[in-house]
Amino acid sequence: MSKNITETEKLDNTTLGFWLYLMTDIMIFASLFAVYMVLVNATAGGPSASELYDANFALLQTVILLTSSFTCGISALMLRHGKKIASMWLLAITAILGGAFLALEITEFTKLVAEGHSWQASGFLSAFFTLVGTHGLHITVGLVWAVSLLVYMYKTKQNADMLRKVGLFALFWHFLDIVWIFLFTIVYLFGVAS
Amino acid sequence: MELLSQLLGRMSLEYLPTEPATIGAAVGMPLGAIGVAVALTYFKKWRWLWNNWLTSLDAKKIGIMYIVVALLMLVRGLFDAMMLRLQTAVAVGDTQGPFDVDTFQQVFTAHGTIMIFFVAMGLMFGLINVVMPLMIGARDMAFPWLNSVSFWLFVAGMILNNVALIFGGFSPGGWLGYPPLTGLEYNPGPGVDYWIWSLQIAGLGSLFSGINFIVTILKKRARGMTMMKMPIFPWSVLVTSVLIALAFPILTVTLALLSLDRLMGMHFFTSDMGGNPMMYINLIWAWGHPEVYILVLPAFGIFSEVVPTFARKALFGYKTMVAALVAIMFFSFIVWQHHFFTMGAGANVNAFFGIMTMVIAIPTGVKIFNWLFTMYKGKIRFDAPMIWFLAFVVTFTLGGVTGVMMAVPALDFQVHNSLFLVAHFHNTIIGGVVFGFLAGITYWFPKLFGFRLIDKLGRWSAYLWQIGFILAFMPLYILGLMGAVRRLDHYADPTWQPFFIVSGIGVLVIMAGTFMLISQIALSVWKRKELVDTTGDPWNGRTLEWSVPSPAPHYNFASTVEVTKRDDWWYAKQAKKQLSPPPPSAYKDIWLPKNSASGLLIGIGTGLFGFAAIWHMWWLLVVALVFIVAVIIRRTYNTDDEYMISAEELMKEDAAVYKRRHV
Numbered sequence: 136m137s138k139n140i141t142e143t144e145k146l147d148n149t150t151l152g153f154w155l156y157l158m159t160d161i162m163i164f165a166s167l168f169a170v171y172m173v174l175v176n177a178t179a180g181g182p183s184a185s186e187l188y189d190a191n192f193a194l195l196q197t198v199i200l201l202t203s204s205f206t207c208g209i210s211a212l213m214l215r216h217g218k219k220i221a222s223m224w225l226l227a228i229t230a231i232l233g234g235a236f237l238a239l240e241i242t243e244f245t246k247l248v249a250e251g252h253s254w255q256a257s258g259f260l261s262a263f264f265t266l267v268g269t270h271g272l273h274i275t276v277g278l279v280w281a282v283s284l285l286v287y288m289y290k291t292k293q294n295a296d297m298l299r300k301v302g303l304f305a306l307f308w309h310f311l312d313i314v315w316i317f318l319f320t321i322v323y324l325f326g327v328a329s
Numbered sequence: 330m331e332l333l334s335q336l337l338g339r340m341s342l343e344y345l346p347t348e349p350a351t352i353g354a355a356v357g358m359p360l361g362a363i364g365v366a367v368a369l370t371y372f373k374k375w376r377w378l379w380n381n382w383l384t385s386l387d388a389k390k391i392g393i394m395y396i397v398v399a400l401l402m403l404v405r406g407l408f409d410a411m412m413l414r415l416q417t418a419v420a421v422g423d424t425q426g427p428f429d430v431d432t433f434q435q436v437f438t439a440h441g442t443i444m445i446f447f448v449a450m451g452l453m454f455g456l457i458n459v460v461m462p463l464m465i466g467a468r469d470m471a472f473p474w475l476n477s478v479s480f481w482l483f484v485a486g487m488i489l490n491n492v493a494l495i496f497g498g499f500s501p502g503g504w505l506g507y508p509p510l511t512g513l514e515y516n517p518g519p520g521v522d523y524w525i526w527s528l529q530i531a532g533l534g535s536l537f538s539g540i541n542f543i544v545t546i547l548k549k550r551a552r553g554m555t556m557m558k559m560p561i562f563p564w565s566v567l568v569t570s571v572l573i574a575l576a577f578p579i580l581t582v583t584l585a586l587l588s589l590d591r592l593m594g595m596h597f598f599t600s601d602m603g604g605n606p607m608m609y610i611n612l613i614w615a616w617g618h619p620e621v622y623i624l625v626l627p628a629f630g631i632f633s634e635v636v637p638t639f640a641r642k643a644l645f646g647y648k649t650m651v652a653a654l655v656a657i658m659f660f661s662f663i664v665w666q667h668h669f670f671t672m673g674a675g676a677n678v679n680a681f682f683g684i685m686t687m688v689i690a691i692p693t694g695v696k697i698f699n700w701l702f703t704m705y706k707g708k709i710r711f712d713a714p715m716i717w718f719l720a721f722v723v724t725f726t727l728g729g730v731t732g733v734m735m736a737v738p739a740l741d742f743q744v745h746n747s748l749f750l751v752a753h754f755h756n757t758i759i760g761g762v763v764f765g766f767l768a769g770i771t772y773w774f775p776k777l778f779g780f781r782l783i784d785k786l787g788r789w790s791a792y793l794w795q796i797g798f799i800l801a802f803m804p805l806y807i808l809g810l811m812g813a814v815r816r817l818d819h820y821a822d823p824t825w826q827p828f829f830i831v832s833g834i835g836v837l838v839i840m841a842g843t844f845m846l847i848s849q850i851a852l853s854v855w856k857r858k859e860l861v862d863t864t865g866d867p868w869n870g871r872t873l874e875w876s877v878p879s880p881a882p883h884y885n886f887a888s889t890v891e892v893t894k895r896d897d898w899w900y901a902k903q904a905k906k907q908l909s910p911p912p913p914s915a916y917k918d919i920w921l922p923k924n925s926a927s928g929l930l931i932g933i934g935t936g937l938f939g940f941a942a943i944w945h946m947w948w949l950l951v952v953a954l955v956f957i958v959a960v961i962i963r964r965t966y967n968t969d970d971e972y973m974i975s976a977e978e979l980m981k982e983d984a985a986v987y988k989r990r991h992v
């Protein structure tokens with residue numbers, strides 16, 4: 136068996152392994168969604184979802200994150216076509232958009248806390264901060280990942296391993312996008328509508 | 330002063346142990362560690378330990394390390410059990426037991442946590458690592474490095490669990506830590522945090538292992554080994570791994586939420602401000618019930634290998650075995666509510682979960698009958714693994730029967746949280762899981778070390794465990810029916826005392842069985858020259874691991890493995906194929922993973938992270954986190970992580986193996 140054959144096998148294995156990891160992450164978010172839905176009315180006399188959320192703000196976050204998902208996809212595509220520099224630019228844009236999303240989320244959190252609606256105020260707010268915050272934490276991990284990928288791409292000549300690494304990042308980023316769609320719908324849209 | 334409290338978090342001298350028993354352990358454990366370190370230095374073995382073990386990515390080595398840690402923890406867990414039974418043998422009426430209430434609670438929490446997470450899980454991961462790749466004809470796990478990370482996370486969790494004994498005390502909240510008792514209001518100290526972080530870190534390791542095992546089984550099987558030609562043990566590992574991948578994230582979330590309640594004053598499980606403790610009970614059992622199947626299915630897998638080998642017959646009902654495994658996987662997710670029939674669900678909900686619980690006994694029964702039919706008309710040899718199997722059939726079946734009894738909600742209302750329940754789950758976990766894994770260790774020991782274990786001592790160990798088990802737990806069934814609840818540190822009714830004393834004697838007999846097991850290993854090492862296994866196939870086995878020499882070479886298989894049917898090795902032997910080496914074209918250059926210390930470093934970083942969270946040392950938390958991230962990033966930059974063994978080398982080594990077969 137030559138090293139090349141092990142390389143392709145490894146690529147296959149890593150992709151499958153990463154999909155399985157994403158499945159476990161889905162279980163984490165599913166548990167948190169379930170907890171949120173159990174506690175959504177446990178406001179302990181404080182304000183409820185419809186009084187706290189700003190759907191327009193969340194919509195802005197949605198647009199930013201969807202755009203970043205798009206640039207991320209194109210970045211992986213560019214690398215496949217051998218255009219490393221273009222791929223790196225698009226990856227950088229993805230990271231910047233991700234950073235903007237995170238900044239908006241932190242703004243929302245600070246505003247809520249400043250108004251006296253912190254995670255200590257009620258079971259409902261605990262669940263809200265934890266569910267949305269866990270997604271934010273994933274975005275943060277994604278940003279660290281993206282930056283370390285950019286350093287790696289800058290220092291290394293293009294190779295099969297690079298394609299694999301960027302591909303896995305893209306998978307992760309799209310996954311976070313999908314989770315956000317659920318968050319946007321179940322937390323913000325249903326919250327405002329209730 | 331200000332700076333000191335920043336540095337040390339909430340540490341203070343009041344957390345040093347005050348009880349004689351804990352002081353003994355707190356002094357003994359570090360002394361033991363120092364003793365080992367001195368011995369390593371004296372015999373100049375550090376380099377050997379580092380290169381051959383600590384940094385190894387060889388699944389077999391990692392598996393052996395898991396088993397060593399788990400056996401050490403078994404001894405610790407048994408000492409805890411002895412303390413519990415000592416207390417209940419004495420503490421009746423006006424007599425007080427040797428331990429105060431708080432210590433007693435910490436001991437039963439530690440006993441349960443250690444036995445499940447660090448003994449049962451440890452033995453399971455150990456055995457899987459040791460033989461699963463060999464059985465499917467693979468050179469290694471799909472992700473050898475991740476495998477080492479999993480192991481070191483397991484060790485980090487184990488160490489945190491034991492550090493609690495030395496400094497700070499452990500959780501008094503029981504092995505599943507129900508809030509609000511384990512919440513900030515009733516348990517502000519570090520004990521519950523030790524419990525949380527010890528499980529959280531070990532649980533993360535389990536999750537990674539689960540993913541690793543699934544990919545290994547799906548992707549790295551030998552050519553020709555279709556799923557339905559795969560031995561049952563890998564099948565059971567696959568099903569268990571799917572359960573791990575689905576259930577352990579729920580544990581991660583549950584522990585994280587409890588931790589947020591405690592660290593950030595949130596209200597998930599508090600009894601005020603909208604918190605919902607009942608939600609915790611649901612979440613923890615949504616993980617907890619699958620967990621018992623996660624433990625027992627690999628034990629079933631082991632018996633499915635042991636019984637055909639020692640009955641010298643193919644496994645009866647292979648397909649129904651697989652079907653039963655898959656059925657159990659499915660049903661194990663829809664029975665969790667049977668752990669709290671009494672806690673307020675309506676009659677209809679209880680009925681549904683009661684019936685589902687009875688249904689899950691069917692596939693389990695199918696497996697028992699399949700093993701018995703495998704033995705029917707076989708030429709059975711009664712070596713130690715088979716004695717463990719017979720002990721298992723009796724003990725586990727009894728546990729299954731009492732389980733079905735408790736699946737009836739009306740009956741469960743009578744025995745809920747009584748010693749009847751305690752007897753039931755020890756019946757299934759000792760009889761199923763522990764007996765299974767001890768059979769597995771005896772069975773595969775020669776493959777790992779190149780010599781057998783002394784069989785007689787193994788049989789004696791099995792007898793002692795079996796007798797000890799009966800003495801220790803049959804009285805608990807009776808006590809449970811008499812109204813004794815679990816976790817009782819003192820009771821008024823003197824008629825209970827004889828039963829508790831018998832139970833205590835039972836624990837001593839189990840202790841003797843464990844001593845027999847350890848002396849079996851020690852004496853066999855002593856007499857390894859006489860017990861040497863030259864053939865690589867000491868039991869006349871059926872599956873691929875017996876086709877390689879003992880101890881198995883680090884690359885597992887010298888030539889490319891190809892399989893045509895189930896139990897391929899057995900049929901190859903019938904055709905005398907094992908005597909002539911494969912053609913030179915079957916040998917190819919292979920690539921194996923180089924050693925790596927980063928798994929160990931991640932383990933250290935994670936352990937420090939947990940320790941920092943327990944003691945609120947925020948600076949250390951940040952340092953540990955940055956350290957972990959740095960190690961991971963550095964590892965992903967590393968492309969030079971494999972080395973090659975050439976085809977000529979492999980052919981030469983293999984030729985020697987075939988030559989020995991002719992002698």
Ligand SMILES: [Cu+2]
Nearest residue numbers: 618664665668
């Ligand atoms: Cu259960």
